[in-house]
Amino acid sequence: MYLADFISFKFLEGPVIYPNDTLFPSLIIDQNIRVNYTPTVLVYAIDNKDVQKAVKCVVELKRDIVPRSGGHSYEKYGLSGRDNVFVLDLTFVNSITINSEMKTAKIGAGNRLGNVYNQLNQAGFLIPAGLCPSVGIGGHALGGGFGYYSRKYGLACNNIISMEVVDGKGNILHVDSNTNSDLYFALKGAGGGSYGIVTYFVFRIHPTPPQVTYMELAFN
Numbered sequence: 104m105y106l107a108d109f110i111s112f113k114f115l116e117g118p119v120i121y122p123n124d125t126l127f128p129s130l131i132i133d134q135n136i137r138v139n140y141t142p143t144v145l146v147y148a149i150d151n152k153d154v155q156k157a158v159k160c161v162v163e164l165k166r167d168i169v170p171r172s173g174g175h176s177y178e179k180y181g182l183s184g185r186d187n188v189f190v191l192d193l194t195f196v197n198s199i200t201i202n203s204e205m206k207t208a209k210i211g212a213g214n215r216l217g218n219v220y221n222q223l224n225q226a227g228f229l230i231p232a233g234l235c236p237s238v239g240i241g242g243h244a245l246g247g248g249f250g251y252y253s254r255k256y257g258l259a260c261n262n263i264i265s266m267e268v269v270d271g272k273g274n275i276l277h278v279d280s281n282t283n284s285d286l287y288f289a290l291k292g293a294g295g296g297s298y299g300i301v302t303y304f305v306f307r308i309h310p311t312p313p314q315v316t317y318m319e320l321a322f323n
């Protein structure tokens with residue numbers, strides 16, 4: 104397979120954006136605008152099958168691929184922090200399925216925290232995670248994820264029950280405390296852009312309290 108075949112990406116369901124596409128410049132502006140990097144191509148996956156296909160292709164081409172969820176890495180690691188890489192964007196892996204009885208939610212890694220909070224709140228639940236609504240749950244939960252509820256319920260990563268992960272060979276793995284347990288341990292807190300591409304998380308969810316008090320203290 105040649106690079107040109109890969110770039111045509113006809114076998115993927117999600118959109119593929121090339122540097123000559125008019126949308127391309129706006130899609131590579133992440134949260135940190137002080138530095139920028141230009142990927143070879145932006146591939147948008149819609150599910151773990153798409154992620155699997157993309158990874159298998161890149162393995163064959165001996166190229167690197169970097170996952171991006173919300174693009175809020177301070178160092179711009181969602182674009183890998185360098186030029187000419189294949190970026191796999193998970194924005195469209197954004198389903199949320201809540202199981203109120205089991206107090207769990209299956210959350211696509213491409214969701215932003217604001218959407219997660221809104222949907223969980225409508226069902227009377229929350230997860231402990233960060234403050235900024237546009238941060239991606241993918242990079243956030245894999246790096247820890249600290250927020251207002253962390254004193255009570257821990258970091259976001261402490262509430263991950265299981266994950267679906269595409270590994271470096273393109274295998275889709277179920278990961279929890281019993282299956283692939285080393286990977287489960289490693290991904291929870293040190294996982295962003297390292298041991299595999301997480302497509303879905305199952306989180307333990309907590310009832311939203313009837314009332315909360317928010318205080319902001321400023322020290323001058």
Ligand SMILES: Cc1cc2nc3c(=O)[nH]c(=O)nc-3n(C[C@H](O)[C@H](O)[C@H](O)COP(=O)(O)OP(=O)(O)OC[C@H]3O[C@@H](n4cnc5c(N)ncnc54)[C@H](O)[C@@H]3O)c2cc1C
Pocket residue numbers: 134169170171172173174175176177179180181182193212232233234235237238239240241242243245246247248249250294295296297299300301302
């Ligand atoms: C404005 C702002 C506010 C913030 N507030 C908080 C806060 O309140 N609490 C807190 O704890 N942190 C906070 N952060 C830090 C934030 O949680 C991290 O920067 C986080 O990594 C962003 O995740 P992302 O998916 O948006 O970023 P990306 O740039 O998309 O990804 C970050 C890293 O994770 C990797 N990655 C992304 N998705 C996946 C995936 N699905 N599978 C494997 N690897 C993946 C990327 O390759 C990259 O290395 C904040 C950051 C910003 C910019």
